[in-house]
Amino acid sequence: MSIFDDFISLFFPHLCVGCGNQLFKNEEIICTSCLYKLPKTNFHIHQNNPVMQIFWGRIRIHSAASFLYFAKKGRVQHIVHALKYKGRRDVGLLIGELYGKDLKSSELFNTVDVVIPVPLHWKKQKKRGFNQSEIFGQGLARSMHATLDTQSLYRRVDTETQTKKSRIKRWENVKEVFAVKDEKQLEGKHILLVDDVITTGATLEASATKLLAIPGVKVSLASIAFANQ
Numbered sequence: 001m002s003i004f005d006d007f008i009s010l011f012f013p014h015l016c017v018g019c020g021n022q023l024f025k026n027e028e029i030i031c032t033s034c035l036y037k038l039p040k041t042n043f044h045i046h047q048n049n050p051v052m053q054i055f056w057g058r059i060r061i062h063s064a065a066s067f068l069y070f071a072k073k074g075r076v077q078h079i080v081h082a083l084k085y086k087g088r089r090d091v092g093l094l095i096g097e098l099y100g101k102d103l104k105s106s107e108l109f110n111t112v113d114v115v116i117p118v119p120l121h122w123k124k125q126k127k128r129g130f131n132q133s134e135i136f137g138q139g140l141a142r143s144m145h146a147t148l149d150t151q152s153l154y155r156r157v158d159t160e161t162q163t164k165k166s167r168i169k170r171w172e173n174v175k176e177v178f179a180v181k182d183e184k185q186l187e188g189k190h191i192l193l194v195d196d197v198i199t200t201g202a203t204l205e206a207s208a209t210k211l212l213a214i215p216g217v218k219v220s221l222a223s224i225a226f227a228n229q
Contacts, residue, residue: 017082017091018075029094030079039069039076041226044106051226054201059208062190062218063108066198066226067099076225080196083224084132092132095224096139103192104144109220112192114149115141118207119178121155136224137194146192152181153193153207178210188216198223 014023018034043049043065052064068076079095082088103109117133125131134150141148157177180186193208198221208219 017079017088020078029088029090034075037075039071039074041066041069043226044102044109044222047108050228051198051201051221051223054198055205055221058201059205060212060219061208062220063106064221065103065109066223067095067102068225070197070225070227080225083135084196087129089130089135092135092224093139093142096136096141097143098139099222099224100140100143103140103222109144109192109222111190111218112144112146112220113189114147114186115144115192115194116149116153116211118193118195118203119150119153119155121157133195136196140192140194140222144192149186152183152186153211154179154181176206178207180210180214183214186211186214186217190218190220192220192222194221195223197225197227199227 014028015021016023016027016029016031016034018030018038021031021033023029023031041049041051043051044063047063049065051066052061055061055064068079070076070080079091083092083095103112115137117131117137119125120128120131120133131150134148137148137150140146155177156179191211193204193211195204198204204221204223208221211217211219
């Protein structure tokens with residue numbers, strides 16, 4: 001950091017997105033303390049983990065995992081909100097790269113060919129300016145040496161927010177909104193479908209159902225956080 005940067009930081013300090021404390025010179029985005037204290041799930045090591053169990057009897061998923069446990073007003077909520085509502089794309093990339101390294105080392109995920117983020121409707125993405133799941137997916141794809149595909153899966157209908165909906169209402173809200181463009185290019189691939197936070201899994205289920213109709217595909221799921229309701 002230069003003298004000029006030191007001067008600027010007096011008026012516009014670089015703050016950790018996890019705890020809000022000022023970052024030291026050798027820290028970026030998330031402070032060392034928050035990185036150390038991140039509530040990692042380690043679900044990527046275990047086949048029958050709580051995320052995988054959400055989808056038992058619903059869809060045929062190869063593997064499923066979340067990087068972190070989500071708790072209201074906790075570090076992870078601050079991190080997700082910085083990405084989703086404050087436009088901190090650097091946060092999503094960092095978290096994706098960190099988790100991608102874990103997934104690449106896991107026998108459950110190390111054969112992933114393609115990373116596909118759950119898409120936003122084009123109207124919502126235009127308004128927000130970006131898709132938070134896509135940014136997370138970029139980081140994952142980079143660490144996993146996989147291809148990022150943001151075109152094949154798309155959202156046909158602009159649905160209302162899933163927040164505060166029950167599991168049944170969430171499923172009814174999204175069950176017919178997704179579609180796949182060119183199925184041929186995904187045939188035989190191991191697809192990693194990614195979202196920011198998994199709660200009931202309704203959105204991922206609706207998305208994965210369309211991908212699983214493609215011949216020869218395997219679909220795994222990953223998210224930044226798992227909100228155990």
